[in-house]
Amino acid sequence: MSVILPVAQRGEDILKLKAAPVAESEFNSDWLLQLASAMHATMLERNGVGIAAPQLYISKQVIIVASRSNPRYPDAPEMDAVVMLNPQILEFSEATCFGEEGCLSVPDERAQVERAQSIKVLYHTLAGDVMETVFEGFPARIVQHEIDHLNGILFVDRLTA
Numbered sequence: 001m002s003v004i005l006p007v008a009q010r011g012e013d014i015l016k017l018k019a020a021p022v023a024e025s026e027f028n029s030d031w032l033l034q035l036a037s038a039m040h041a042t043m044l045e046r047n048g049v050g051i052a053a054p055q056l057y058i059s060k061q062v063i064i065v066a067s068r069s070n071p072r073y074p075d076a077p078e079m080d081a082v083v084m085l086n087p088q089i090l091e092f093s094e095a096t097c098f099g100e101e102g103c104l105s106v107p108d109e110r111a112q113v114e115r116a117q118s119i120k121v122l123y124h125t126l127a128g129d130v131m132e133t134v135f136e137g138f139p140a141r142i143v144q145h146e147i148d149h150l151n152g153i154l155f156v157d158r159l160t161a
């Protein structure tokens with residue numbers, strides 16, 4: 001039975017903070033595995049395709065990216081969920097694209113947001129292994145959206161108009 005956590009809402013201070021990195025001593029720890037499990041369960045319950053720890057009042061650099069078709073994103077492509085610790089974008093493609101985004105912390109609002117079409121990301125797995133992965137299209141959009149949360153940025157902060 002997974003724990004469902006409350007989701008912080010736009011305007012709350014936790015969403016404006018820069019999240020702390022996960023320390024090496026925390027890799028594979030019970031608390032980190034429980035956090036990831038609760039993040040995943042909360043994301044699924046809310047029909048999200050990604051989630052960041054600060055949205056659950058934990059100011060740590062942990063995100064989950066899990067594109068899949070659901071009532072909020074019927075056209076999302078399927079992928080296996082990826083948990084990323086301390087993710088860093090190493091490369092952004094020059095090509096950008098606009099796509100619709102929403103956010104579990106910004107209910108009832110959607111907007112077209114410009115993002116890099118593809119990105120290369122460096123991160124640690126829950127076990128502490130170092131990974132480097134290229135994401136394209138919608139999954140790349142989710143990664144950029146979730147990493148923004150780790151820097152205190154919401155998609156609505158990126159709208160110019």
Ligand code: ZN
Pocket residue numbers: 102103104105145149
């Ligand atoms: Zn969000």
